[in-house]
Amino acid sequence: MAEKKISGGVKALLELGPVALFFIGYIKLKDQVFTFGGTEYDGFIVVTAAFIPLLLLSTGILWALTGKLSKMQIMTVVLVVVFGGLSVWLNDERFFKMKPTMIYALFAGILGFGLLRGESYLKSVMGEMLPMQQEGWMILTKRLVLFFVTLAVLNEIMWRGFSTEAWVNFKTFGLTAALFLFFMTQSRVFSKYGIEPPKEEP
Missing domain, CATH: 1.20.1050 (Glutathione S-transferase Yfyf (Class Pi); Chain A, domain 2)
Known part of the structure; x- marks a missing residue:
């Protein structure tokens, strides 16, 4: 399709x-x-x-x-x-609470495996939406791996050490805000390594 x-x-x-x-x-x-x-x-x-x-x-x-x-x-x-x-x-309920940990750990593992091969799997996912030089993709991927590992650890701390209500708030707002803030703070990478799309002839 x-x-x-x-x-x-x-x-x-x-x-x-x-x-x-x-x-x-x-x-x-x-x-x-x-x-x-x-x-x-x-x-x-x-x-x-x-x-x-x-x-x-x-x-x-x-x-x-x-x-x-x-x-x-x-x-x-x-x-x-x-x-x-x-x-x-x-x-x-513990299995569902583990789910973000598994998701972020899996994403970190896949992206990390790509880095070990000298590749950015992130580029294959977002490359069309965000044209950028290879060096920029490698930097962004390394940072995202560390970020995903951090989120996985935080989720484990939240669901094991806090109430269900605190975890739901963390999952709904904390994780969403963290992802938004992460990409906002990468603006220098985007501006430095971004590729301008070719201008169409009039």
């Missing part, structure tokens, strides 16, 4: 909407307990069970509209289904 363009607003809604709804659902149901088939499930598990098909639906719509999904998006969906499904199946 050929890649198609959609507006940034629609793309952001499909990518961030499920996370926002997860947060809202948790806030509303966090103190409630539900019984299904004779087993009690707290609000976190119920919201997690709803989040999985919601993410699959939004990702499917994004693929239908654009004709393309990045490898990172696909891996994220797979890990959400696996770890979220384990949390629901075993009625144990």
Whole structure:
């Protein structure tokens, strides 16, 4: 399927909407307990069970509209289904809380493996959106590996040492803000190594 363009607003809604709804659902149901088939499930598990098909639906719509999904998006969906499904199946919220750790550790591992081969796998994902010299991609990839490792460690600290509510806030706002701030602070790399697209002839 050929890649198609959609507006940034629609793309952001499909990518961030499920996370926002997860947060809202948790806030509303966090103190409630539900019984299904004779087993009690707290609000976190119920919201997690709803989040999985919601993410699959939004990702499917994004693929239908654009004709393309990045490898990172696909891996994220797979890990959400696996770890979220384990949390629901075993009625144990710890598996879903581990999911960001696994995601960031996997991303760091893949990008780090590319660096060992002298390549930037990040370029293959973002190269079309952000034309940049190879040296710039290598610098950005090294920094992103360290950043992902840091996020993985922080997630472990948060879910093991703090309350579920604190972890949900960290996951919803802290991780999102951290990613935004990281790329904002890389502006010097983008400006120094960025490649200007060729101007079209009038």
